[in-house]
């Protein structure tokens with residue numbers, strides 16, 4: 639389980655996160671939503687030591703990790719894989735070679751074994767038939783699925799997705815949604831998804847936290863969000879231009 643407890647984070651004089659607490663439960667698909675610049679990515683960067691809080695604590699599986707040094711962070715990064723918005727695959731390597739890379743580097747597999755394992759991993763994301771293709775030959779949605787396969791190679795318990803469907807066409811976006819849901823349902827992976835995509839949010843989230851002006855505005859299920867009488871929540875989830883959101 640992941641717990642953020644009274645997290646606070648400023649950059650210079652700009653207070654981005656003032657006091658945010660929430661738990662992410664094992665095996666769930668958990669969304670972090672809110673306006674641009676509200677600090678969604680800032681929250682997940684704290685989990686892998688890319689940022690450190692000014693105040694508050696982050697707990698991961700019973701350990702307080704918020705003040706871990708680089709060496710202590712290493713096992714945390716093995717447990718929490720991050721899938722960035724723009725897939726960071728090497729264009730000059732095939733999809734299988736890209737996925738094999740962490741298997742060779744971190745699991746010590748020989749090149750041939752790593753490639754065989756990479757093909758299995760590509761199967762998990764329905765990309766096995768593209769194993770020998772190069773990333774530039776594929777569409778954005780397919781590249782995203784290969785990046786997800788690579789993130790799964792070290793069997794992380796947690797996968798952090800930063801806007802996984804942004805800039806994808808609607809069909810590719812729904813395929814990525816389906817895959818994120820499958821990871822939880824079949825592998826028991828816990829997914830934390832930063833997203834603006836209302837279709838994703840309402841089709842695959844178990845629970846959602848909405849951040850607003852440095853605080854949690856609402857934490858609940860998609861049904862809780864739909865039923866909320868808070869005008870700010872309603873404006874956001876319906877994507878309305880008019881309303882109380884500044």
Ligand SMILES: Nc1ncnc2c1ncn2[C@@H]1O[C@H](COP(=O)(O)OP(=O)(O)OP(=O)(O)O)[C@@H](O)[C@H]1O
Pocket residue numbers: 649654672673674675676677678679680681832
């Ligand atoms: N390393 C940093 N140094 C300075 N400011 C930062 C840093 N990281 C984030 N910020 C600032 O913190 C704020 C929140 O950034 P963050 O990337 O978390 O936004 P977000 O909610 O994910 O927005 P978006 O939906 O646009 O991606 C922004 O104003 C950003 O400029």
